[in-house]
Amino acid sequence: MRSTVPSDERERQLTSGATPRLRTAPVLAVLVCHDGARWLGEALAALRDQRPRPRHVLAVDTGSLDGTAELLAEASAGPDRLVDGVLSLSRDTGFAEAVHAAVDHAVRRWGDPGSWIWVLHDDCAPEPDCLSALLTAAEVAPSAAVLGPLALDWADPRLVVEAGLSTDASGHRQTGIGGVALVGSFGSFGQGAFEQSTEVLAVPSAGSLIRRAAWESLGGYDRALPLLREDVDFGWRANRAGHLVLSVPVARMRHARAVGRGERGLDAVPAPPGPAPRGVDRAHGLRTFLVNCSALSYVLGLPRTVLLLLLRALGFLLLRRFSDAQAEVAALRYLFGGRAGLRAGRAARPHKGGVPGLFTSRITRLRNAIRDASAYLVRRRVQADAALGRLPETAPRHPSEVDGPRPVGPQALPAGALSRRRPVRATGGLRRPATAVPVSAAPVSAVPVTAELPSGVSRPSPRPRPSPVPRGTPAPAPGIVFVEVDRARVLRSVVLGPPLLLALLLTAFGLLANSARLGLDLAGGRLLPVPDLAGTWSAYLAAWHPVAGGTSAPAPAALAVLGVLGVLGGPQFAVAALLLGDAPLAGLAAYAATRRLPARRPVRAVAAAAYALLPPATSAVAQGRLDAVVAHVLLPLVLAGLMAVLRGGTGAAWLPVASGTALALAALGAFSPLAHGLVAVAALVGFVLVPGRVGDGRRRVAGLFIVVLLPLALLLPWPAVVIQHPSVLLHGVGAHLAPAGVGVADLLALRPGGPGALPFAGAVVVLAALAAVVLRPSRAMLPGAAALVAAAFAVIALLTVPVTPLTGGAAEPGWTGVPLVIAGWGLLWVVLAAARRDLPPVRWPVRRLASAAALAGVLALACAGFAGLRQGPLRAEAARLPSTVQRELPSTGRSVLVLGAPTRQVGGRLPAFGDDDLVPTPTSAARLERWRRDLTGGSAEAARVALTQAAASGVAFVVPEDRESARRLRDAAGELVSEAPPLSDGRPVLRVRQAAGGAVLLSPELARRARTGGDPPADQDAPGTAPVEAGSVEAGPPELGVRVSEGPQGRLLVVAAEDEPGWRATVDGDPAPVVRAWGHLVAVPVPATAADVRVEAPGATRDLLLLLQAAAALLTVWMAAPPLITRPRELSVRAR
Known part of the structure; x- marks a missing residue:
């Protein structure tokens, strides 16, 4: 019955803000139940507490198998019964059909059950004033036909999980809330974001208040959508019919969202795309878009939908998200298999209205993605700080602690709502919630609340007050901290965070120090010119290489790595980025590799900067040693992954961690087999010595096999070359470069020899490690000590075991740069282990002194590295053949003989990266050395014989070392040679005039x-x-x-x-x-x-090995993809 309050008194109550005293309202409440006994008790209690209460309450039980029927029978019995009737339907009845059945039954039973229909789920509990707030908003906005409350998390009412709804062209449900948001209007978090009603495309069906006239004119929920998306479809149709759909945030309810959380099955959709909720959600979401969009969008959307679903299914398969891939395929079959009824659905909808501003556009999705990314970075930052015992300085309070009387009536509506017929539309159809994100951290109760209350809000009253949730509701999870995401925090966490500052400073250092060699075509020292992408892949895949007269030896795997890295900008760009950007890349890698250490971010950033500026790294860049540069960049990540595999505890991510480590180790081994071997030995020894977690035994064994054996398959057939030729193992990949002498003092100061490093610059790292061992020894230093031991054995082997290079010549010791990089990382690990926050604290003066010494040491390394990088043979532009010669060589198939140490013979071009790593035939090195000797210092007869032999081998041009050597050769050979245009670097070129070719x-x-x-x-x-x-x-x-x-x-x-x-x-x-x-x-x-x-x-054997390598690469990339990340249950925001 309606209240007997006079109309003038009721108007006075509305305008004064007082709540009208109504016992019942002309509302038909429809409560749909399906195996929801665990929530139904609270839902019924919340419905009983409504002021006013609905005129009629009908419950629909769709074949529940739990205690739902008993609870409904109890609620519908007795003099104080709550439920006026219970409809029992079959278990396969959909939600839309259940609501239709209830409304039809009510009309037949009561004639006029009320002018409003209030749709409720058995897992939602509206607050006592929820219905009153919805009716007040409807009375102020007469054109409103559908209104919805603000949905709060069932277990933690601080979390807003649903408000208004929208959708996009891909059929995704959009709530306008990135993750979850904080409810309330207090402190700096709320700013009234959830106190203003907003026009939206749709509202969730749970708690939605629908004008019965609009329900009948629109035909109610679409029965073709038995579960999920019926609310978006109905709201879209209501908007197109000219009705107003409002989200009223002052009306609130708790919602468990049982279907979205997987706590309830979809028995109404047993066949595909069901019963998986993901498949039904995708299928019904796309159908909702296709049947409600414009004709043009429908015509363009059909082929777009097919392509979108296929691409997404393929992407999910690559990410091992099989259920999501199956959902995409099921949606495709549903839409285009005839069961979606697209044409019938469009025919039943009058496409005469539009929904401007309510549909989620691509720009809105991009904006939301940026906002979510910022929140993610802040969340990760706070989680890391919480792991170190540090939480934000202030923490927001629970809403119940500070909420004063919540406004109702006209005061609860947005400003100016009384003077407008329609509230202002929000961009994209959804409100922008308070920018606060929940972070799983230490218990919030441990954080002192020191923030002041905002003006106008009184402190909690000492006397008992009504609870915003039913008594006995579990307390919110104590491990959740709410963090405000505003420009200041994003600036502090991202722009001014140690990673970005580290990257910017090291990038500036690299550009300034290498300013004399800035370019994309680097060469010199141990780096031969890098070919373009096509040349790189053709050289790697070729079964025969026109190098040193021709060889069928496998090409180095480093060419494949450069081919992959150069897909976007080309291999030259990739090499330039590695060499010129070695400092920032290595610094960021070191910083990321230490993320599990309980050390402060600034300390990790300083250690990462010191690692980036190590003397062996600057020497590697100055001398063009790409193998050492790659080792410098990848080593921290590889060792961090290895430690994660050995220690276990990565949970479901163990396979991506092991596979990613194997992938990085293969890339490392492609350039530096020595580093690869050391890491493999460390993995085997560590498996024996490092204890794993209980229950991780099988994963450790599998991870060990992946890390040790899979890189060998990824490098096929290159490992066979490494085993057969020790020079590749010890010298690495790159052109031959005679190593400079190095003494014990140089090694102790991490100086590998050659240009690029000043004497004793690396001593600061050694001294820092010694000080750390003396002041704060701990077991955490053992990994660093193990790296030092391995590096020491490698240095001894390199200096005491000289080997002959592949290009021939005398046996030479190896360059010690790569082992010294390992040693430098071990020393810095020791320093970081002394800076752990779980160790006993040190006195403040000692901390100040250590911080100043660390900064001074990094500055000294930077100055020494800057001076060292100004040296070295690496230059910005590689030598090029004259244009006439470049055009002639490919057409003739002949080769170029470049005299020097070593002498190189290459077909159709100048020597390029990877040529010196091809194993020549047994007689090639001696023959090329004999030619060099006869052509540069022999008699005229010997020079003429050497020229004829070279011509018979296909040589068309000879490049002497300088002009004097060219003059002597021209005088000795006479008419057998003639001058040709010189190279771009000025070296002379002589043409061999004797008739020859690729075959005679x-x-x-x-x-x-x-x-x-x-x-x-x-x-x-x-x-x-x-x-x-x-x-x-x-x-x-x-x-x-x-x-x-x-x-x-x-x-x-x-x-x-x-x-x-x-x-x-x-x-x-x-x-x-x-x-x-x-x-x-x-x-x-x-x-x-x-x-x-x-x-x-x-070449048949090599082709088979390349196929195996490609299969191993695809398998590894697939396994290394990150697993599906599932949010914790209390933070889930999946709809209904």
């Missing part, structure tokens, strides 16, 4: 001479040589196919390629013998008749 056909006389070990004729016009035309089909190695004409018996086809096992030849399809010509070249006897001759280089 020798007369029987010259054939006998070539097969018996003679030298090619030195006369330029000597008869008997017929070069194969460059225009012939495949007229050069590694695959040559040519048709020879009739001629005398005994002719020989000579290929300009070094003879090695595996070459195959056929004549007219029949196998033919492969012989050796001029002592080292591949040759095939040809018959006197015309015939088709084919010669092929070996």
Whole structure:
């Protein structure tokens, strides 16, 4: 019954802010229940406490199997019954059908059950004034047809989990709340964000108040949506019909969201896309968009939806999120399998109105993503501080501690609502909530509340007050701290945080120190010019390489790494970024690798800066040692991942951690096999010595196998080269560069020798580690000590075991830079272990002195590194061939002979990165060294013989070391050479004028001479040589196919390629013998008749190994993808 209060008195109560005294309201409450006995008791109690209460309450039980039926029977019995009737429907009845059944039953039973329908779930508990606030807002805004309350978390009413709803073109449900938000209007968090009613696209069905006339005109909830998204669809239709949909935040209720949390199954949708909630949500969300959007959006949206679902399914598969991938596929089958009824749904909806400002656009989603990213960074920062025992200086209070009387009536509505027919629309259809994020941290009760109360809010009354939640409700989780996310905190946590400042300072250092070599085409020292992306991949995948006369040895795996890194900007850019950005990259890697240490961020940042400025690192950059630079950048991350695998405790993330570590270790091993070997040995020893967590035994064993064995598969077939040739293991990847002498004092100061590091600069790191051991020894220093021991053994091996480089020459000791980088990281780990916050505190003067010494040490390393980087052979521009030569070489298939130490012969181009890491044939190094000696300092006869031999090997151009050497060679060779345009760096170029090519056909006389070990004729016009035309089909190695004409018996086809096992030849399809010509070249006897001759280089085994490598790489990347992150239950914000 309506209240008998006179209309004038009621108007006075409205305008004065007093709550009208109504016992019942013309409202039909529909309570839908399904296996919700655990929440139903509180929901019924909250419904009984409503002031005013609904005129009629109907409950619908859709086949519940728990105690729901008994609770409803009890509530519908007795003189003080709450429920007027209970409808029992089958278990597969959907939510929309249940509400329809209740409304139809009420109309048949009472005729006019009320002008409003209040839809309730069995897992929602409205506050006592919820219905009153909704009715007051509806009375002030007569055009409002759908109103919804503010949904709070069931267990922690401080958390706002739902307000208004919207959707986007991808069918995602948008709540306008990034994660969860803090309820209340107190302190600096609320600012009234949840006190203003807002026009929205839709409101959640739980607690929604619907005008019955609008329900009947719109046909109610769409029965085609049995569960999920029926609220968004109904709100969209209401807006298009000209009705107003309002979210009223002064009306509040607690909502458990049982379906979204997986606490209740979707029995109403047993078939795909059900019963998984994710599949139903995606399918119904996309259907809601497609049946309600405009005609143009529908036409464009159909193919877009197909592509979107397929791409998302593929992405989820790669991330191992199989349930999400299955949901995307199920949504695709539902939409385009005929069961969605898209055309019928669109025909039933009059598309005459629009929803401007209520639909979530891409810009709004981008803005929300940026806001959520900022909140995530702040949350991570506070969690790290909480782990160290530090929490924000002030903590917001629970709403019940400071809430005064909450305004109702007109005062609860937004300013100006009484003078407007329609409230102002919010951008994107949703309000922007208070920017506060919950953070799981230490118990909040341990944090003293020292913040002042805002003006106008009184302190809590000492007398008992009504509780905002039912008595006995579990207290909020004590481990949640609310942190305000404003510009100041984002500035402190992100812009002014140690990681960004560290990156900016080290980037500035790297650019200033390397200002003389800024560029994208670096070369010099141990770095040969880096080819472009196509050249890098072709060199890596090729079965035969035109280097040192030709070799079928596997290319170094470093080319594959550069090919992957250079997908966007090219391998040259990747190399330049590694060398010029070594300091910031290594500093950030070191900072990230220490994130699990209980040390303060500034301390970690100082240690990371010291690691970035280590003398062996600056020496590596100055000397172009890309292998050491990569080791410097990846080493902290690899060791941190290894420690995580050995210690365990990573939970479900153990597989991504182990796989990511294996991936980084493979990249490290591609450049520095020595570092790879040391880490592998450390993994095996650590598995025995480091105790794991209880229950992590199998994961530790599996993680060990992944870390140790998987990188070998990722590097195939490169490990075989490393095992067979110790020089690759000890010297690493890169051009040959004679190591400089190094003494014991240099090693103790972390100086590896050569330019790039000042003497005794690294002593500050050693002294800091010694001081840390003396002042604050702890067991946490043991990993650093182990790194020092491993580095010491590696240094001893490098200096005492000289090996011969692949390019030939005398045996040489290795460069000690990589082991000294490991030693430097071990020393800094010792320093960080002494700075742990879980150790006994030190006196304030000692801390001040240690901080000043650390800053002074980093500054000294920076000054020494700056001076060292101004030295070194690395330069900004690589040498280039003249344009005429660049155009000629690819068409002729001939090679360039670059004299020097070592001498290099490369086909079609100048030497490039990776050439010196290809294993040549056994005689190539000695032959090239003999040519260099004869062409630079031998007699005229020896120079002419060397030139003819080089021409027979396909050499078209010779690059002497300087102009004087070029003049002597020109005088000695006479007409056999002529001048050509010089290289871009000024070195002279001589053209070899003797007729030759990628393949030549020798007369029987010259054939006998070539097969018996003679030298090619030195006369330029000597008869008997017929070069194969460059225009012939495949007229050069590694695959040559040519048709020879009739001629005398005994002719020989000579290929300009070094003879090695595996070459195959056929004549007219029949196998033919492969012989050796001029002592080292591949040759095939040809018959006197015309015939088709084919010669092929070996490579079948390598192709198989590359396939295995590709499979291992795909598997590792797939396993290294981060797992699906699930929020804690108390922080979940999934809808309903």
